[in-house]
Each structure stands twice: as C-alpha cells, then as structure tokens.
Amino acid sequence: MKEVMAVIRMHKVAETKRVLVEAGYNSLTAIRAVGRGKMLKDLSVIDKVGEEARDMILESMLKGGRLIPKRLLNIIVPDEEVKKVVEIIISVNKEGHSGDGKIFVLPVNDAVRVRTSERGEEAI
Numbered sequence: 203m204k205e206v207m208a209v210i211r212m213h214k215v216a217e218t219k220r221v222l223v224e225a226g227y228n229s230l231t232a233i234r235a236v237g238r239g240k241m242l243k244d245l246s247v248i249d250k251v252g253e254e255a256r257d258m259i260l261e262s263m264l265k266g267g268r269l270i271p272k273r274l275l276n277i278i279v280p281d282e283e284v285k286k287v288v289e290i291i292i293s294v295n296k297e298g299h300s301g302d303g304k305i306f307v308l309p310v311n312d313a314v315r316v317r318t319s320e321r322g323e324e325a326i
Contacts, residue, residue, distance in 0.1 A: 203310040203323060204284045208275040208291045209235065210303040212255045215273045218294045222277070225290055229326065231276040236269040239301065270301065278310055278326045 210218060215232060222230065236258075255271045279287050288305055295303045315325040 203278055203313060203326065204281055205308045205310050206275075206277045206279060206284060206287050206291070207306040207308065208277075208295075208303060209237065209272050209305075210275065210291070210295050211301065212271055212273055213252065214295050214303075215275075218275065218291060221290055221294050222287070225286070227277060227279065227283075227287060227290075229277070233274040233276070235272045235274040237272055238268050238270055239304065272303075278313060280323055280326075 208218075219230070219232075222228075258271045275291075277287055284307055288307070291303075291305055312321060313323075313325040314321050
C-alpha cells in the first residue's frame with residue numbers, strides 16, 4: 203500500500219475529488235493547509251480562488267508572510283494503483299504555472315478498519 207499526498211490549489215479540490223470518484227477512488231482525506239514552494243509569491247492564483255482564500259492570501263502578504271492557502275489530499279491505494287491516481291491528480295491540477303501543486307508517495311506498512319478490525323488492503 204502507498205499513501206499519495208497531494209498539495210493542490212483550493213479551487214481545484216471539487217474537480218479533483220469528482221474525477222477521483224469517477225475513477226473509483228472514493229476514500230480520501232482533505233486537510234486545509236498553508237505553505238509555499240520555491241517561488242516567494244505567485245499572485246496569479248488570487249484571481250482564481252474564492253473570497254475566503256483571497257482574503258487569507260492578501261492578509262498573509264500584508265503581514266509579511268508568504269504562505270498560500272492550499273489543500274492537502276491523502277489517498278491510500280494499493281501499490282499497483284499509485285501511477286493511475288498520480289496521473290489523475292496531475293491531469294486535473296496541471297495549469298503550467300508555479301503553484302500547481304506537489305505530490306508525494308509514501309509507503310504504508312499497515313491499515314486497520316476500526317469498525318471491523320480488517321487489516322491491510324481489506325481495510326482501505
């Protein structure tokens with residue numbers, strides 16, 4: 203099993219979830235996150251985000267911070283499905299601009315479904 207961690211723009215979450223569900227990947231966790239990559243700031247994203255995100259971006263810039271609101275998606279999949287999930291995330295989020303996102307793939311040693319005590323891939 204692997205964990206696919208994807209840091210994406212806030213306005214891409216709904217579309218990313220929709221495409222993943224259509225491909226059969228219903229289980230994921232989405233977490234609010236702030237951060238930045240190599241660029242100090244990419245103001246082009248301000249026009250594409252919602253009012254809440256825009257306010258957070260502008261407030262952080264006024265305070266001297268350079269952290270941009272993002273979403274962190276966590277998806278646990280069998281090893282043989284990692285490539286497909288990564289390709290789906292890229293296809294939805296790639297705009298060709300700084301800040302399109304980042305994907306990390308990590309090994310998962312075990313998983314346990316609390317309700318049934320199922321383990322391993324049966325638990326995901």
